[in-house]
Amino acid sequence: MSRARRFRPEAYRPIDGFTLFDLKIVHLVLHGGSVLDWTRLALSPTMARSLCRVHGLDLADPGDVALIDRIRDEAVAFLCETCAFPIPGALRRASLLDLLAAVNDGANRHRSVCACTLLKTMQVINHFDAREARQALTLTDQQLFQAAEQRIYKTVSHMMASGLPVVEFMGGRKQRMSMVGKLLSKDNPLSAQLFDKMRFRIVTAGRDDVLPVVSYLVRNLFPFHYVLAGESYNTLLPLGEYCQSHPRLKRLASESGLEFPADARVPSRANTYSSPKYQVAQWVCDLPLRVPDFTTAFITDGVDPVPRPIVYVRTEIQILDRQADRENERGDASHRNYKARQLSGVVTRLKMGRRGTRRATAARSRP
Numbered sequence: 001m002s003r004a005r006r007f008r009p010e011a012y013r014p015i016d017g018f019t020l021f022d023l024k025i026v027h028l029v030l031h032g033g034s035v036l037d038w039t040r041l042a043l044s045p046t047m048a049r050s051l052c053r054v055h056g057l058d059l060a061d062p063g064d065v066a067l068i069d070r071i072r073d074e075a076v077a078f079l080c081e082t083c084a085f086p087i088p089g090a091l092r093r094a095s096l097l098d099l100l101a102a103v104n105d106g107a108n109r110h111r112s113v114c115a116c117t118l119l120k121t122m123q124v125i126n127h128f129d130a131r132e133a134r135q136a137l138t139l140t141d142q143q144l145f146q147a148a149e150q151r152i153y154k155t156v157s158h159m160m161a162s163g164l165p166v167v168e169f170m171g172g173r174k175q176r177m178s179m180v181g182k183l184l185s186k187d188n189p190l191s192a193q194l195f196d197k198m199r200f201r202i203v204t205a206g207r208d209d210v211l212p213v214v215s216y217l218v219r220n221l222f223p224f225h226y227v228l229a230g231e232s233y234n235t236l237l238p239l240g241e242y243c244q245s246h247p248r249l250k251r252l253a254s255e256s257g258l259e260f261p262a263d264a265r266v267p268s269r270a271n272t273y274s275s276p277k278y279q280v281a282q283w284v285c286d287l288p289l290r291v292p293d294f295t296t297a298f299i300t301d302g303v304d305p306v307p308r309p310i311v312y313v314r315t316e317i318q319i320l321d322r323q324a325d326r327e328n329e330r331g332d333a334s335h336r337n338y339k340a341r342q343l344s345g346v347v348t349r350l351k352m353g354r355r356g357t358r359r360a361t362a363a364r365s366r367p
Helices: 020-031 045-054 062-082 096-103 109-134 141-161 176-184 207-220 239-244 247-256 322-328 335-365
Strands: 166-173 198-204 281-290 310-321
Touching: 020 207, 020 239, 020 247, 020 281, 045 096, 045 207, 062 096, 062 109, 096 109, 109 310, 141 166, 141 198, 141 207, 141 281, 141 310, 166 322, 198 207, 198 322, 207 310, 239 247, 310 322
Parallel strands: 198 310
Antiparallel strands: 166 198, 281 310
């Protein structure tokens, strides 16, 4: 689907090589936070270019530059005209790399705040713009899913071929009956969104490999700011405690000002039918995909929607270490027992309504 490009992955960084930015992005991924709450990025110029690359942006491509400029101009108009938030003239015409650099301008706090505010607004407008444009895209969901699968498989296959600590990888599109069962298990099955129509599972060699692999994926597969807020689930790694056990992470954590929940093993969204013994870290992200010949790939009058070179496919990624994977397949935490509980709950809900489901759940939780 994308133009042929040489695959140049970012380097793998073990924990001892982590930067402050690495810690912030794994914190965002595992805790399901929002970059709208960030005020600084701690990005070097090299890291800024890397962020653009993983987003699929080619800053030498006139089509990509036009996209960025259009989104920036709309964000400026919204902030200045709707919010009465003045943006300095230089930032109104700044390139994406210049805006990313301005966020870290310690010598000019006002300029930094304005650049950060503008970038956040650009992100929301870009995401909205892409969702609108996708409705007019001539490519089918099937074609987009296939392109997303190819990109993910290429990235993880490269990791395994390079000897990085990934020992198992599986995933793809969920089967139709599985999605029907999941919808019926939700409180509001008619309006609920299935975030895991595509789901991928990565098993690392050891627990200390989890954070470096998450960092690698963010640098090479999906941009950190397209992790969906509130959709992370972490019963694998109590991040605050874990940072205290590693001198490098402990020092970075003290510098970062990050807040760690008192119990990082409490997921931000609970799965009624999952066992409390089940260990996994998972999140939902929007994966950028380039559209080939994008100027002719949309049903449009040229204005509504404006053809764009990048759209997004939503996917869920799970990660755990080999020991946790083995423990998950024992007894109550196994996938077989999980599915049995889920389907039993579906039947109970259909027969007896929500009240019957609650009674059954309460009965399961009693010792």
